[in-house]
Amino acid sequence: MKMANAVVYAISDSFEETAAAVAKAAAAQFPGNDIIIDRAHCVKDRMAIDIIIEATKHLNSLLIIDMLQKDLKDYLIHRAMENNIAYFDIMEQAVGTLSNIVNQKPNLVPEATYKLNEEYFDRMEAIDFAVKYDDCKDPRAIKKADLVLIGISRTSKTPLSIYLATKNIKVANIPLVPEVVPPRELFEIPRDRIFGLITSKQKLNTIRMERLKAHGLNDEANYASFERIDYELKYADQIMKDIGCVILNVADKAIEETASTILQILKEVNASEKIRLQF
Amino acid sequence: MKMANAVVYAISDSFEETAAAVAKAAAAQFPGNDIIIDRAHCVKDRMAIDIIIEATKHLNSLLIIDMLQKDLKDYLIHRAMENNIAYFDIMEQAVGTLSNIVNQKPNLVPEATYKLNEEYFDRMEAIDFAVKYDDCKDPRAIKKADLVLIGISRTSKTPLSIYLATKNIKVANIPLVPEVVPPRELFEIPRDRIFGLITSKQKLNTIRMERLKAHGLNDEANYASFERIDYELKYADQIMKDIGCVILNVADKAIEETASTILQILKEVNASEKIRLQF
Numbered sequence: 215m216k217m218a219n220a221v222v223y224a225i226s227d228s229f230e231e232t233a234a235a236v237a238k239a240a241a242a243q244f245p246g247n248d249i250i251i252d253r254a255h256c257v258k259d260r261m262a263i264d265i266i267i268e269a270t271k272h273l274n275s276l277l278i279i280d281m282l283q284k285d286l287k288d289y290l291i292h293r294a295m296e297n298n299i300a301y302f303d304i305m306e307q308a309v310g311t312l313s314n315i316v317n318q319k320p321n322l323v324p325e326a327t328y329k330l331n332e333e334y335f336d337r338m339e340a341i342d343f344a345v346k347y348d349d350c351k352d353p354r355a356i357k358k359a360d361l362v363l364i365g366i367s368r369t370s371k372t373p374l375s376i377y378l379a380t381k382n383i384k385v386a387n388i389p390l391v392p393e394v395v396p397p398r399e400l401f402e403i404p405r406d407r408i409f410g411l412i413t414s415k416q417k418l419n420t421i422r423m424e425r426l427k428a429h430g431l432n433d434e435a436n437y438a439s440f441e442r443i444d445y446e447l448k449y450a451d452q453i454m455k456d457i458g459c460v461i462l463n464v465a466d467k468a469i470e471e472t473a474s475t476i477l478q479i480l481k482e483v484n485a486s487e488k489i490r491l492q493f
Numbered sequence: 494m495k496m497a498n499a500v501v502y503a504i505s506d507s508f509e510e511t512a513a514a515v516a517k518a519a520a521a522q523f524p525g526n527d528i529i530i531d532r533a534h535c536v537k538d539r540m541a542i543d544i545i546i547e548a549t550k551h552l553n554s555l556l557i558i559d560m561l562q563k564d565l566k567d568y569l570i571h572r573a574m575e576n577n578i579a580y581f582d583i584m585e586q587a588v589g590t591l592s593n594i595v596n597q598k599p600n601l602v603p604e605a606t607y608k609l610n611e612e613y614f615d616r617m618e619a620i621d622f623a624v625k626y627d628d629c630k631d632p633r634a635i636k637k638a639d640l641v642l643i644g645i646s647r648t649s650k651t652p653l654s655i656y657l658a659t660k661n662i663k664v665a666n667i668p669l670v671p672e673v674v675p676p677r678e679l680f681e682i683p684r685d686r687i688f689g690l691i692t693s694k695q696k697l698n699t700i701r702m703e704r705l706k707a708h709g710l711n712d713e714a715n716y717a718s719f720e721r722i723d724y725e726l727k728y729a730d731q732i733m734k735d736i737g738c739v740i741l742n743v744a745d746k747a748i749e750e751t752a753s754t755i756l757q758i759l760k761e762v763n764a765s766e767k768i769r770l771q772f
Contacts, residue, residue, distance in 0.1 A: 240587040243599035308519040320522035
């Protein structure tokens with residue numbers, strides 16, 4: 215087994231993922247290396263810090279620090295310097311600069327960002343909505359939703375709905391199946407609230423084959439055939455053109471990327487305060 | 494209307510949320526100020542940068558930059574300096590230090606972290622699983638799940654399941670209702686895969702009242718009464734003790750915090766590689 219070249223340790227005194235995100239993004243810039251990413255959330259005492267220092271001091275380590283409790287952070291930095299461990303504080307410069315700009319000392323309370331406020335409950339409601347109305351369980355959802363996703367099976371409607379729900383957007387998703395008439399509500403709402411998802415035949419074939427394998431459904435192999443996929447995609451294309459909605463190709467796109475495109479389009483066509491706030 | 498004291502602008506050439514997370518966390522340290530947080534994702538050209546500079550140059554602004562495309566970033570920094578706009582590059586120091594540690598130049602490709610790999614498809618499957626088996630739609634899910642959440646109505650089972658799914662964990666959630674016998678599968682799986690969620694009576698009352706209001710269900714007001722809540726919580730407590738599972742109080746906890754606690758416990762009791770990798 216090859217030894218790891220480096221360890222990047224993301225350390226936070228809250229449950230924030232920011233340090234870990236920086237760690238991952240930085241590590242991704244050095245392909246071919248075996249870089250271990252480890253993380254500690256909610257670091258609340260010196261013992262936790264001592265354990266991290268012990269675990270990293272004999273390795274090629276970089277500590278990425280997202281901590282606001284001053285005493286603890288000072289202790290961590292002191293121990294890192296003592297052991298020649300490289301470190302980087304991701305918040306310090308942003309907080310310091312902002313402190314100058316607003317001419318106020320920072321709070322330095324790690325919990326400051328995690329209030330259970332109205333926005334938080336709205337987000338929970340949006341997630342409940344997406345789950346409850348997944349896969350067109352009730353076409354009345356179409357009129358209640360902030361936006362509606364349509365597409366054939368395995369065009370990532372569900373995960374995209376959920377991801378958008380975490381941005382406080384209520385999403386209904388409607389599967390398009392040639393054998394099933396689409397709900398009439400789809401034709402009764404503004405078309406700029408509807409997004410059609412398509413993808414490549416090759417991608418759909420791969421994803422559907424995987425799914426069949428996972429479910430041991432060899433007898434439904436038609437589901438993954440190129441003929442069936444081609445038939446379904448043509449059917450979906452016709453429905454989407456009839457509606458006149460935006461069509462997005464999700465092949466080779468991450469959910470986050472498609473979501474970002476959708477939110478950008480909504481922001482442009484829709485000056486609604488709600489959508490505006492997601493940015 | 495009070496004028497905003499400051500604008501924090503999170504700028505990324507990918508669809509990453511890291512710069513926005515730093516912006517939010519920094520702004521949260523200065524309560525009482527009216528700090529606008531704005532963001533631009535997928536900034537791909539100089540025109541997009543010029544628009545940002547125009548929008549911020551006459552304000553008290555801080556640019557938080559998460560960009561890897563060197564030419565574009567250089568242009569942005571040049572324009573920021575020219576207009577005396579404060580800026581902070583969140584990736585530079587992490588990438589630079591790691592470059593020294595692994596003795597290799599960085600790739601500087603923003604897409605480096607967003608491959609549609611196996612982990613990504615697993616995550617999509619986990620989200621599908623959480624949605625499909627939400628609210629005990631099929632008790633067979635209990636045996637297929639990586640972990641099972643139990644609790645009475647409005648203890649955040651669904652959003653927590655979804656959040657854990659985004660960490661590649663397959664979660665089934667089972668509502669506890671005094672009038673319904675819990676599925677026998679709950680007593681047939683290892684108890685360390687089950688987590689019981691409870692919360693405070695006050696919190697439940699508030700959340701359930703909100704829900705009744707949102708659904709116009711005044712005739713079901715018993716749902717939010719303290720007597721009913723007390724009865725349900727005692728029932729749930731008995732079931733959780735019978736099972737012998739970990740019980741977590743989610744009152745005043747954000748979903749991310751409860752999820753972090755669950756993952757930490759699983760990591761300790763379970764050396765499984767899968768759970769390990771979520772950290």
